[in-house]
Amino acid sequence: MGSISVSNLGKAYKQYPTRWSRLLEWITPGHKRHHTLRWVLQDVSFSVEPGESVGIVGVNGAGKSTLLKMITGTTQPTTGSVHVNGRVAALLELGMGFHPDFTGRQNVFMAGQLQGLTVDQLTELMPGIERFADIGDYIDQPVRTYSSGMQVRLAFAVATAVRPDILIVDEALAVGDIFFQQKCFERIRSYREQGTTLLFVSHSAGAIYALCDRALLLSGGRLVLNDSPQIVIDHYNALTTTVRPRQEVAQEIAEADEADVDVPLLQPGNDDVQAVWRHPGVRVRSISILHEMEIVNVVTCGDRVTLRVDLAFAHEFDDPHVGFRIHDNRGEPVFMTNSLCMKRTIGAVKPGDRVTADFEFQANIAPGEYTLTVGIANGAVGDRDFREQLARLMHIRAFTVASDPTGIVWGGHTYVHPIFGVHYARSV
Numbered sequence: 332m333g334s335i336s337v338s339n340l341g342k343a344y345k346q347y348p349t350r351w352s353r354l355l356e357w358i359t360p361g362h363k364r365h366h367t368l369r370w371v372l373q374d375v376s377f378s379v380e381p382g383e384s385v386g387i388v389g390v391n392g393a394g395k396s397t398l399l400k401m402i403t404g405t406t407q408p409t410t411g412s413v414h415v416n417g418r419v420a421a422l423l424e425l426g427m428g429f430h431p432d433f434t435g436r437q438n439v440f441m442a443g444q445l446q447g448l449t450v451d452q453l454t455e456l457m458p459g460i461e462r463f464a465d466i467g468d469y470i471d472q473p474v475r476t477y478s479s480g481m482q483v484r485l486a487f488a489v490a491t492a493v494r495p496d497i498l499i500v501d502e503a504l505a506v507g508d509i510f511f512q513q514k515c516f517e518r519i520r521s522y523r524e525q526g527t528t529l530l531f532v533s534h535s536a537g538a539i540y541a542l543c544d545r546a547l548l549l550s551g552g553r554l555v556l557n558d559s560p561q562i563v564i565d566h567y568n569a570l571t572t573t574v575r576p577r578q579e580v581a582q583e584i585a586e587a588d589e590a591d592v593d594v595p596l597l598q599p600g601n602d603d604v605q606a607v608w609r610h611p612g613v614r615v616r617s618i619s620i621l622h623e624m625e626i627v628n629v630v631t632c633g634d635r636v637t638l639r640v641d642l643a644f645a646h647e648f649d650d651p652h653v654g655f656r657i658h659d660n661r662g663e664p665v666f667m668t669n670s671l672c673m674k675r676t677i678g679a680v681k682p683g684d685r686v687t688a689d690f691e692f693q694a695n696i697a698p699g700e701y702t703l704t705v706g707i708a709n710g711a712v713g714d715r716d717f718r719e720q721l722a723r724l725m726h727i728r729a730f731t732v733a734s735d736p737t738g739i740v741w742g743g744h745t746y747v748h749p750i751f752g753v754h755y756a757r758s759v
């Protein structure tokens with residue numbers, strides 16, 4: 332189950348030179364054709380085996396959405412054929428399948444039934460759908476009052492309420508906050524592990540590497556490459572590498588700084604922190620990122636920053652350690668370490684002790700949204716294990732890395748500080 336086979340697929344739209352020529356052709360059937368055909372997809376053939384994950388990349392207008400729409404049956408092909416074997420869940424266009432005048436709850440029942448689920452099944456699934464979408468009372472408001480982020484939350488929650496044989500996702504829909512994106516990627520990953528076939532459009536090399544076994548490159552409506560993610564991304568990068576104007580980058584950083592004020596800072600005694608820490612003997616009082624002595628939520632790529640974890644101990648521990656992880660918007664760990672791995676110790680602590688642990692590092696990571704996870708453990712075993720885990724605060728804090736407007740133009744995950752040199756061997 333869960334296979335796709337696409338053969339000589341093509342799509343052409345009729346183009347008329349004027350509005351009148353369309354009318355003329357319509358009222359004089361059988362006479363002269365007034366339109367020309369504009370092919371947006373031609374001769375596309377490939378297959379996806381059950382359980383495979385295939386990424387689709389291509390520049391804007393390459394034909395990715397048109398291809399997905401033909402696979403899901405929302406658009407009819409002009410030439411060729413598509414065979415899909417298995418139950419498909421698709422997330423393509425924003426608002427697709429939702430009626431704006433009905434409430435979110437009513438839309439869940441309508442969209443769910445279109446997916447082949449019964450009313451009884453949907454009633455049972457509803458609490459899980461509400462929990463996943465996490466839009467609160469809006470579930471009983473008309474969808475026209477939703478933000479685009481809320482629509483995507485609900486659409487994803489319904490489409491993936493039951494594991495499909497085939498999941499088709501256009502990542503351009505990945506609007507919304509980083510926590511929701513991570514939740515979506517987590518669900519996609521888990522369904523994939525359970526055998527769901529995945530077809531996934533993305534502009535992000537990281538997402539394709541993380542999720543796909545293979546990738547397709549579309550260019551000018553043709554399938555130009557069907558190969559490993561590595562090879563396809565290399566070609567795609569070659570197609571898209573352009574130098575971004577400095578001004579645009581400066582604007583981005585200014586906007587990110589403005590957004591700064593909206594990001595809630597973790598305060599001592601924050602309920603969320605209490606909710607996830609486990610051992611009563613240690614309390615995480617605050618977690619902050621500091622740059623030049625100030626607490627920040629936006630750092631510029633390359634900034635030297637300090638992650639400060641403020642702890643209060645209520646029990647005695649002989650050898651406590653602190654660690655952190657940085658996760659990207661897909662939930663992939665970007666970096667992780669802890670005091671033991673850094674060959675450092677805090678030393679034994681007594682009830683009433685307060686400890687501030689600082690990790691100073693250079694934020695040499697790609698511009699984007701990240702979350703921090705912090706863990707506390709006790710009793711080193713070897714050079715990386717612990718006798719007991721005391722607390723883990725998953726995705727406790729979000730922060731943004733903005734590009735450095737004064738830096739070089741670069742792509743990828745990690746800034747490696749390249750230095751360019753040139754040595755001449757001149758002939759005389």
Ligand SMILES: Nc1ncnc2c1ncn2[C@@H]1O[C@H](COP(=O)(O)OP(=O)(O)OP(=O)(O)O)[C@@H](O)[C@H]1O
Pocket residue numbers: 344371389390391392393394395396397398503
């Ligand atoms: N209904 C339509 N009528 C005419 N042309 C269309 C129609 N839908 C899409 N096109 C054209 O088909 C081409 C491919 O569009 P498509 O949306 O499939 O590209 P895409 O690769 O998904 O782009 P993006 O990354 O911007 O979403 C574009 O040139 C677009 O203008």
